[in-house]
Amino acid sequence: AxxxxxxxxxxxxxxxxxxxxASSTMAVQYSPYVVPELLAAWQKDPESAPGRLTSSPWPDRIExxxxxxxxxGYxxxxxxxxxxxxxxxGENAGIVPVIIQVVQREGKWLIAAYQEQKLTADTPAD
Known part of the structure; x- marks a missing residue:
C-alpha cells in the first residue's frame, strides 16, 4: 500500500x-495509482488535484x-x-502535509482519497 x-x-x-x-495528462500519469472516481473528480477540476501549479517549486515526492x-485499507x-x-x-523547498486513503480493488492498492492539509504551528516540519 x-x-x-x-x-x-x-x-x-x-x-x-x-x-x-492537464486532464489528459492526469489520465496517463495518475490512472495506475488512483480509483477512477477520484481521477474523474480531478479531471473535472484540475486545480483541486495534486500536481505542479508553478514552474518552481515543484512536487518532488511523497514520504x-x-x-x-x-x-x-489504510x-x-x-x-x-x-x-x-x-x-x-536530500534537501527540500517545503512540505505540504497530506492525508491519503488507500484501498484494494481487484487485487491492486489504489488511492481513494487525497486531501492536502494546511500547515499549522503544530505541524512537524521534518
Missing amino acids: RAVVKDFGGELQKVSLLDPS VVQTTPQGA VMQAAVLLKTSAEAE
Missing part, C-alpha cells in the same frame, strides 16, 4: 495543473509519515516534498 503512494508521488511533477491538457489500518499521513533547482540532494 505504501508503494502506491510513493510511486504516485513520483508522478506529481509530470502534471502541470494549469496546462490545457509516508504514519500508516493506520482503516477497514479494508489511511496514511504523508508529506509532499517540494523542490527547486537550488536545493542540494
Whole structure:
C-alpha cells in the first residue's frame, strides 16, 4: 500500500495543473495509482488535484509519515516534498502535509482519497 503512494508521488511533477491538457495528462500519469472516481473528480477540476501549479517549486515526492489500518485499507499521513533547482540532494523547498486513503480493488492498492492539509504551528516540519 505504501508503494502506491510513493510511486504516485513520483508522478506529481509530470502534471502541470494549469496546462490545457492537464486532464489528459492526469489520465496517463495518475490512472495506475488512483480509483477512477477520484481521477474523474480531478479531471473535472484540475486545480483541486495534486500536481505542479508553478514552474518552481515543484512536487518532488511523497514520504509516508504514519500508516493506520482503516477497514479494508489504510489511511496514511504523508508529506509532499517540494523542490527547486537550488536545493542540494536530500534537501527540500517545503512540505505540504497530506492525508491519503488507500484501498484494494481487484487485487491492486489504489488511492481513494487525497486531501492536502494546511500547515499549522503544530505541524512537524521534518
